[in-house]
Amino acid sequence: MMKANQKRIEGDINELAAFNATPGKGLTRLSYTEEYREAQRYLRMEMEKLGMSVRLDAIGNLIGRLEGTNSGRARHNEKNMTGRKDEPVQGDPKLPALAVGSHLDSVLNGGIFDGNLGIVCGLELARMLQENSIQLSHPFEVMAIVEEEGNTFGSGIMGGKAIAGKLDESLLDLLTDAGGHSARQAMIDFELNPTSIDTVKRSPADLAVFIEPHIEQGPVLESENLSVGVVDAIVGIRTREIEIVGRPDHGGTTPMHLRKDAVTAMSEVINEARRAVDDLDDGTVLTCGCVHVEPGTVNVVPGKAVFSVECRSRNQESLDFVFEQVHGVLDGLRERGFSILEKTLMELAPTHLSERVTAALKRGMSTCGLTEKVLTSGAGHDSMCIAGVTDVGMIFVASRDGRSHCPEEYSSTEDIADACNVVLEALIELDQVL
Ligand SMILES: [Zn+2]
Known part of the structure; x- marks a missing residue:
């Protein structure tokens, strides 16, 4: 079985932790700030090292992409011949992407795992695909989503809402930071183009699956001595x-x-x-x-x-x-x-995540020799919004003492590696069946 590299995971977590406005007092990395830009610069560099193409969308989500091997056309033909799936032969020659990621912003004086963990898993998965010469038919994307916590403008999940096509552009003028600057101005200062925010929207035609690994932020997994659990619903x-x-x-x-x-x-x-x-x-x-x-x-x-x-x-x-x-x-x-x-x-309203992705993650857990634990997320996440446009799954990694949104927040690299291993198995399965 392919194994995630714990040293690399630890390296990425520590590198990202350095882009921080409050060193010594927890991680503070608000969206559209200088430390946010530096964190994006680090991720871009790592993605480019892996041969990924990297783009920044209109709201500031950073997306690294490895192309898939299949043009889509031949694959559809083959499926029709085997009778497994009755899909049209014509159509967009590109298969939609399989994506892994989470948010890159933090709360004020938070921990270094919330959000970052999911992006680091995405990067590690790209490395695992390469070093094991796994060629996915679908493109693979790593997503570093912007402005989830809402600590700058008082309204969270903005990056996720934009991906779902649910962010009203007029809101950008109404939302202001503590200094009275609008979200629109912050985006313009960050060299983004808020007038084209509708271009951020994804659809099943270009995004087949989004998987968000995330720190649990609660005590359940640790209390049951488990490293990871699959989330099938968000409260x-x-x-x-x-x-x-x-x-x-x-x-x-x-x-x-x-x-x-x-x-x-x-x-x-x-x-x-x-x-x-x-x-x-x-x-x-x-x-x-x-x-x-x-x-x-x-x-x-x-x-x-x-x-x-x-x-x-x-x-x-x-x-x-x-x-x-x-x-x-x-x-x-x-x-x-x-x-x-x-x-x-x-x-x-409660969000029920994709049954197909949840099932693939559960099979991934048993392939990796882990207990098939299913949990409900008691906190909101980008996944909640993205589930409105495509198949979304989440996997939680155990939190020490259930602590989160504080400097004490901690997940072990061993447990994060388990999450990577499980998601890799799920991606390989989903790549074959979708
Ligand atoms: Zn989070």
């Missing part, structure tokens, strides 16, 4: 802000049955939501992380509580179920004289 997120208004009263003189205590009302809502999530027992999670209470004094019955309810699940029905229970409690509170306001902060 949907529903976040609401709920305001409950009761009545502030003297905390000593008001008997319990005459109080309209907004905090005990809030706790009824949170307890019911928690009970619903426990009943579901399908991996759905609940966080009520933002709470504001008025007047916020020890001896006054709280008259007002504003709090967030965030639910994440791979199942849309589970999100609906939790909020049905929440609304049941809120209706009861209204009947008891509380006034309630509810505001949607986020609504994102």
Whole structure:
């Protein structure tokens, strides 16, 4: 079996880690900055060493490409003859690409594996293809995607949205950085051409598969002593802000049955939501992380509580179920004289990744002698958007202590090499069947 080279992986991770605005305080590499440009320069150099053609698209995604061996035409003929696939003989002579990659930007003071890991896997795979003289019929691309974290303009997954054709150009003027500069200006300063952002869009005709290796950012794989796991879904997120208004009263003189205590009302809502999530027992999670209470004094019955309810699940029905229970409690509170306001902060449907790619990754795991572990991603990724235009798969690499978005973030090169080995097996399979 072909093996990824851990030394090379470690080398790339460390090289990329040096392009950093906050050395000693975690990795800060925001999109369209000087350190971002230097990281791209390093990747371009490594890609060119491998004979890849390299291009920067209109939003700033860096794409290295190895051409496939097959013109496409002969392959289609052959498939028709064997009767395996009834595809037209005519058409675009080029087969669509198989791509591997992730994002090159970081959060403020983050870790050196988030994003970088997937790009490093892509580079290592290109090297593995070459040193093992594996000739894919399809072109192979390594993608370093821009502006995923959203730490510059407050809106993430911009590179992935552009690839999916879902980025509205007018947004580039509305989004500004801390200094008031628009996203459009940042792109122009980076010598990009934001007016042609629609040229970034890919389709199944030129991109057959995108696989994103990514650090897990959670504790599951490590707790099960596994190096990698295949992701088959990315959670949907529903976040609401709920305001409950009761009545502030003297905390000593008001008997319990005459109080309209907004905090005990809030706790009824949170307890019911928690009970619903426990009943579901399908991996759905609940966080009520933002709470504001008025007047916020020890001896006054709280008259007002504003709090967030965030639910994440791979199942849309589970999100609906939790909020049905929440609304049941809120209706009861209204009947008891509380006034309630509810505001949607986020609504994102779950993404189910390509069954074909997920199956190929699972077979890759068993070929590599690894346990076939399947996980749900609890965080958003570029893959979520790209899944709207083509077949997308993800593979997670174990995180030490489940830490991420902090300097302590760590995945071992041994585990990253496992991910490369699995993805290589999947690519070879997908190259043959697509
Ligand atoms: Zn990431």
